[in-house]
Amino acid sequence: MTRPTHLRIHQFAGLQPGPRLLVTSAVHGNEVHGTKAMAEIARQLDAGQLTLRRGTLTFVPIVNPLAHQLDRREGDRNLNRNLRPPVIAQDFEDRIARVLCPLIAQHDGILDLHSFQSAGQAFAMIGPRNNTGELEPFAQEATESALAGRLGVSRIVEGWLSTYALGLQRRQQRQSDGSRRAQLISDPHYGVGTTEYMRSTGGWAITLECGQHLDPNGPEVARLAILRTLVFLGMLDDAAVEPHRPAQPPEVLQLYDVIDREDMGDSFEHAWASFDAIKRGQQIGTRASGEAVLAPSEGRIVFPNVKSQPGTEWFYLARPSDRVLG
Template identity: 85%
Template sequence: MSSPPTHLRIHQFAGLRPGPRLLVTGAVHGNEVHGTRAMAEIIRQLDAGELVLRRGTLTLVPVVNPLAYRLDRREGDRNLNRNLRPPAVVHDFEDRIARVLCPLLGQHDGLLDLHSFQGQGPAFAMIGPRNNDGDLEPFSQEATESAVAAALGVGRIVEGWLSTYALGLQRRQQREHDGSRRAALTSDPHYGVGTTEYMRSTGGWAITLECGQHLDPAGPEVARRAILRTLVLLGMLDDGAVEPHRPAQPPELLQLYEVIDREDAGDSFEREWASFDAVAQGQRIGTRASGEAVLAPSGGRIVFPNVKSPPGTEWFYLARPSDRRL
């Protein structure tokens, strides 16, 4: 195998008038490239003068994890979007990225992080907590995140990532693990922190946009329009740069409330689930290798069902309607 990549390619456009500092990232997971392709077109349009940056600073990182991207898989050595922080000691390739990425996040006011997912389903956005001064994820940028999420052009918005992940971690920490670095990382209290959570810890706002299934041909255009709509909302591009999002009805808001790990390679789903398929209370979602049924504790929707998840990691999430108002 050739030697691992030695740099990140960062594109920055600095307006001649002061304004917001927006960071857009793609391929945090190497096989999630809708954002990568969208940014290539945005860069071309800016270079050609088809788009004009009026103010502020736009930073684009089309491939955040170049090793995983080269290998066309989710991870290089490990999942970059978990346990993200500047490492005191470098253990793997993702730690090397974190030493560059974390300071870069801290230099910006906001983050649009572009992803895709394994199962079928429509594009959706994920936002952070409501304003709070608690210990888990103190936050004061709820209004900005709500405004950006509403402008992106998706029909569904999800909240509750870190609080739900914390519940799963508590269960994971109670199980014995094999002593591997992966097992140690997945049971670390910091493991739920990725790009958006780290961005919020620096005082910024952050949105994850899941642009559709990994191979959805519409995904790059979903990502491109989302970037442009964010720039227009922030006053960095003129209004005519992209058709505004005018939904016939408000987006559906959901709150994650449960994460279920895959415990054994023999754990299997009851059927082929897609993100946001409805589940009823008591409905069988899957079966453990032991034969134990995995049932929905309440009605709602399944999110991120992953038939390829390794044992000891997230298998699927559950969500229910949120009372939040954008």
């Protein structure tokens, strides 16, 4: 197998100045709803069926070509957890970061398109409230909130990086075997991916989880989200896509904890789907030791992953948020 040696980037430069939007997909190689959607929108732009009014639209349909070639989530490692320009490249994902990080910094915002393993409906993930703290200082809350409410999903999730920080504290207390993998998952930078890196440059960012990996509706969810983002930014005419008018406001949830798998013998109580309701004290799973894993409070389970490796995220916990969308 020959390893990929380049990233394929498509750019449409409007003849009038305007926003600079970056759209990415296959950051995890087997998540390709956005890849298919970008191909269709590029075709429509080339055919004159869509007209870019202003600004710059950049597509990176396959961000991790090695993982995509292997038809799996990662190449050498998870690109979307330790994203930063490397001093010395140690793996394939470091080499991607050398190109991807400067590209992100050249744009005003990013729409990052993903999918997930378990069953469930599409949802969006947004950044923190405006703040000047050390973890993730931010001043684009209004833009992210307003855009997320227009993408066509009924559920929006916040609290990603702060939840990771909590999980990282626990992970650093465990004994490390000194491997590259152990160093990465206990790195204080762990949890920073495409959207977090964009926010660190002053931009806004939305992650759209377009559904389960094989959901046949996923590419259309991604396509409509791209078009609605372009309309929201004034880069396409309003007539380019039917606007999203939800019957009721999207549900907003706050991630508050992440639970790692400790052993391959750890097992779920049953086949959970993202956003299944859980009650306080309900058994979620069982450790290899026989210890029951219980829900600490009422809420939802998010991203339950039967394929997670020991020392990495097994599932997340979420509860209702008081955030008001624009």
